[in-house]
Amino acid sequence: MRLRSLESRLFVLLAAASVTGALVYVGVTHWPLPQLIGWMHDQLNLSVPTPNRMDAVMICAAILVPLSWWFAHIVMQPVKRLLRALEGAVASYRDGDFSISIALHRRDELGDLIRMHNELGQTLREQRQNLAQRELLLDTVVQNTPVALVLTDASGRVVYANIAARHLFNEGRSLSGLYFASLIADAPEALRKATEGTEDALFSVEMDGSEETFHLSQRVFRLQGRPHRLQLFRRMTRELSRQEVAAWKRVIRVVSHELNNSLAPISSLAHSGAELARRGDVQRLPGVFATIGERAKHLHGFIDGYARFAKLPAPRVVAVEWKPFFEGLALHCRFQLQGDAPTQPAWFDPVQIEQVLINLVKNAHESGSTPEGVTVGLSQTGRELRIEVADRGPGMSEVVLAQALLPFYSTKRSGTGLGLALAREISEAHGGRIALANREDGGLRVTLVLPQPASVAS
Structure with a gap:
């Protein structure tokens, strides 16, 4: 008391x-x-x-x-x-x-x-001391990271830049207080164009007698109530070289495997045909030649698929009416359309998107889903058109989901690994994206997102 x-x-x-x-x-x-x-x-x-x-x-x-x-x-x-x-x-x-x-x-x-x-x-x-220690740690990490970091205010003046940014843009001297646009005025055109946009970009410039590839990540946010822009320039040359080598290795493995699977039977059948001809048993020769023809046709289709993937043309975007589009798609594959087809046309390359949907619906049927479980749905949010292909199969594991869109990756014994990769290539050529996700009640959902003109979105 x-x-x-x-x-x-x-x-x-x-x-x-x-x-x-x-x-x-x-x-x-x-x-x-x-x-x-x-x-x-x-x-x-x-x-x-x-x-x-x-x-x-x-x-x-x-x-x-x-x-x-x-x-x-x-x-x-x-x-x-x-x-x-x-x-x-x-x-x-x-x-x-x-x-x-x-x-x-x-x-x-x-x-x-x-x-x-x-x-x-x-x-x-104590909190001030801990905050100061965390700020010191964060500043040490940011200053010593190989990624060039530049933070500018609303007027374009540099507020913060790490050591990598100083070496990249100002020969090691401080950038604080300088206009970033003036710093890169004499920089290569690819770099200037990348910084003028608001999206992430990948560009290559000539540096020290060799080509250097950078990935630019940029975000706009408010700091102390004022708009700021953060730009991260990451050197990607070595990483891209490693990815390129890894991709070539995957290509070589897939092509070698497919060639062996076709050439070994062809070689064996050719030897058997020659032996039958030597013995005068010509009645079995048509079957031998027919098998050789089938293997050659399969090999030709395999090589042709790779060629089409490598020579994918730029999309020819036109206004597409949904009813005739789905009627043509139904001639190639079976699916259930969720809801009614929209009366308003959409804008994309009908040939390329049809090929994407054929591949996705075919994959949905091959997943083990019932025919009634394979559905195609449409929705539009703002200026984005969403096309969803769903099935009632077993779905994908986390490992497969992370790699399914990579070229030459396939879980099928006879798969080439190009179907989903081609769908990704076509969607990104349209300025869109593709995403895979397991459904909560079982099955897989593949979402194709395509940008639409402002007049269509309104």
């Missing part, structure tokens, strides 16, 4: 003032002032009037008013000191200085407030 409190102190002082007022009133009206006045009248023949009750009240007021002011000063003095200390502490906190502590030691409510204030200051100091 608190031994002292403001309430108890105020109670004691008010009680003291009350007792003092009562004693003064009694002293003026009963004893000893009346007796003193009587003695002065009898012994000294002094004519001193005896005070009445109103005089007593006035005398009490004359004594109690300064006494009450003194008591109020006693009560409010520590409160005033604490308020002045808190005012100075708040001003220090506003300036970012959390080292202020109040050195008043009390055992009342003010003491509790002082203790809580000092604990708050200690917490803020």
Whole structure:
């Protein structure tokens, strides 16, 4: 239990003032002032009037008013000191200085407030120290990363740049305060065009006598209420070289496997045909030649698929009416259309998108889904057209989902790994994208997103 409190102190002082007022009133009206006045009248023949009750009240007021002011000063003095200390502490906190502590030691409510204030200051100091350490760590990481980082404000001035950015754009000198557009005014055109846009970009420039490929990531956000732009320039030459080598290795493995699967039977059948011809058994030769023809036809189709993937033409975007488009698609594959075909036309290359949907619907049937479970759905959000092909098969594992869109990756024994890769190539050529996801109630959903003109979106 608190031994002292403001309430108890105020109670004691008010009680003291009350007792003092009562004693003064009694002293003026009963004893000893009346007796003193009587003695002065009898012994000294002094004519001193005896005070009445109103005089007593006035005398009490004359004594109690300064006494009450003194008591109020006693009560409010520590409160005033604490308020002045808190005012100075708040001003220090506003300036970012959390080292202020109040050195008043009390055992009342003010003491509790002082203790809580000092604990708050200690917490803020620890958080400030931890934040400074994290900022130092983050700055060390950012400054020493090989990715060139440039942060500019709304006017295009560089607010922050790491070491890689300084070496890339200003020969190691500071970029702070400079206009980024002026820094790259003499840079290669590919770099300038990439920075003028708002999307991520991949571009190549000539540096030190060789071609260097960069990936530009850029984001616009608000910092302290003001718009800023963050640009990250990452050198991709080595990574692309490794990816290119890995892709060629996959191509060689797939092509070698397919060639062996076709040439080995052809070689064996050719030897068997020659042996049958030597023996004069010509009745079995047509079957041998027919098998050789089938293997050669399969090999020709395999090579032709790779050639078409490598020579994919630029999309010829036109207005496409949905009803005849789906009627033509239904001649090549079976599917259930979700809802009615929109009456408003869409804009894309009908030949390429039809090929994509044929491949996706074919994959859906090969997944083991029932024919009724293979569906095609349409929806439009803003300026994006979404075409979804869904099935009721087993779906894909996380590993397969992560690699399914890569060229030459296939989980089928006879697959070439080009179907989904071709769909990705066509969608990206349209400026769109493709995504794969497992359905919650079973099956796989492949979403093709294609951008549409503003007039169509409205």
